[in-house]
Amino acid sequence: MTAPKQIKLTLIRSLAKRLPKHQACVRGLGLSRMHQSRIVAATPENMGMVNKVSYMLRIEEVA
Template identity: 60%
Template sequence: MASKQIKVTLIKSPTGRVARHRACIRGLGLRRMHHTVSVMDTPENRGMINKVVDMLAIEES
């Protein structure tokens, strides 16, 4: 069974944000502006996405 993936793109800079928010960005695998990654749809990843949702563009597939 294939698990669901979520495409996440960083659209706002993490500069000047709280260290925990920057850690969530790095934890999702995002490295720079307009970088897109596909992550597994797990509760852990959803929690990180919800912390910094204002900085991300999310596409569920």
């Protein structure tokens, strides 16, 4: 069994004045502050949250 791909997410826009569901997605991905980065598995659940708030994130694949 292969491990899921990893992606690095960086919050590049503020959570202030965003929809509550978008704020919840960002927090669910483990991000809480501007310019904070987190490496997460590219599971369907995480990718759904990433797609919803992609305008606030910088997304990079981790080798």
